[in-house]
Amino acid sequence: MGLEAKLASDGFLTTKLDAVIAWCRKNSLWPMPMGISCCAIEMMSAVDPKYDMSRFGSEVMRFTPRQCDLIIVAGTVTYKMAHVVRRIYDQMPSPKWVIAMGACTSSGGMYRSYPVVQGIDQFLPVDVYTAGCPPRPENLLNALLELQKKIEGTRARDFQNKPLLDLNLSKN
Numbered sequence: 001m002g003l004e005a006k007l008a009s010d011g012f013l014t015t016k017l018d019a020v021i022a023w024c025r026k027n028s029l030w031p032m033p034m035g036i037s038c039c040a041i042e043m044m045s046a047v048d049p050k051y052d053m054s055r056f057g058s059e060v061m062r063f064t065p066r067q068c069d070l071i072i073v074a075g076t077v078t079y080k081m082a083h084v085v086r087r088i089y090d091q092m093p094s095p096k097w098v099i100a101m102g103a104c105t106s107s108g109g110m111y112r113s114y115p116v117v118q119g120i121d122q123f124l125p126v127d128v129y130t131a132g133c134p135p136r137p138e139n140l141l142n143a144l145l146e147l148q149k150k151i152e153g154t155r156a157r158d159f160q161n162k163p164l165l166d167l168n169l170s171k172n
């Protein structure tokens with residue numbers, strides 16, 4: 001069997017290329033800081049010189065979703081605000097990832113009340129949840145490392161034709 005035929009049958013070249021792409025992706029996540037309430041203060045701390053999120057290649061926060069591939073949702077999300085968060089997520093190019101930062105974002109937290117969404121996974125495909133009220137900056141960095149591990153195992157074609165999650169907000 002010739003080299004070309006062997007590469008085509010074994011997929012060697014594709015596998016290596018996937019590994020390089022995944023390595024680049026995981027080390028250059030550009031976060032969209034979706035700071036909605038108190039948790040956002042700790043998110044800001046994570047990029048300061050003390051906690052130094054740039055060690056993991058993610059210090060380039062962007063305030064336009066079209067330049068981001070990671071949205072960090074930090075704060076209490078109301079049903080009214082959920083539509084805005086989802087619109088911003090939809091404007092981000094694929095592949096893209098989601099970190100739910102804090103108890104409110106992950107589960108509604110202490111707000112068991114009608115205007116608060118009981119977890120953003122009702123309308124976003126969350127990749128990593130971060131516990132705490134608020135989570136410390138180290139906890140957000142840990143979430144970022146967990147996300148990097150997840151991205152490391154992906155292949156470029158995993159993101160082709162990925163179905164969009166329905167905007168499942170039954171309250172409104």
Ligand code: SF4
Nearest residue numbers: 038039102104133134
């Ligand atoms: S988890 Fe705590 S700190 Fe974070 S938004 Fe909710 S109340 Fe605020």
